[in-house]
Amino acid sequence: MPQVDIEVNGRLYRMLCEDGQEPRLRELAAYVDDRLRRLTGGGRSGSEAQMMLMTCLVLADELQDVMSGKGIAPAIDEGAVVGELDRVAKRIEEVAARLERA
Numbered sequence: 001m002p003q004v005d006i007e008v009n010g011r012l013y014r015m016l017c018e019d020g021q022e023p024r025l026r027e028l029a030a031y032v033d034d035r036l037r038r039l040t041g042g043g044r045s046g047s048e049a050q051m052m053l054m055t056c057l058v059l060a061d062e063l064q065d066v067m068s069g070k071g072i073a074p075a076i077d078e079g080a081v082v083g084e085l086d087r088v089a090k091r092i093e094e095v096a097a098r099l100e101r102a
Contacts, residue, residue, distance in 0.1 A: 004022040009051065036051055039055055
């Protein structure tokens with residue numbers, strides 16, 4: 001079983017994982033580290049255990065929202081939405097023109 005070193009809150013942790021999961025574990029650790037830094041303002045706002053617990057609770061809350069259907073609004077690519085609306089509008093105009101000719 002491979003070992004991977006991850007860093008969270010400036011501290012290294014050696015973790016075991018399944019073969020091939022090393023990149024995913026690093027990705028998840030980076031996500032947790034980012035959330036912890038944003039929640040604590042990047043500084044020490046209590047003991048390390050308290051900061052990790054607070055981060056875990058926030059992540060658990062977000063996960064429950066997603067699982068219960070409330071979800072976290074996804075980022076919207078406005079350019080893609082506008083492009084799709086233009087495509088649909090052109091299609092409607094084509095159909096209307098065909099109906100007028102009929």
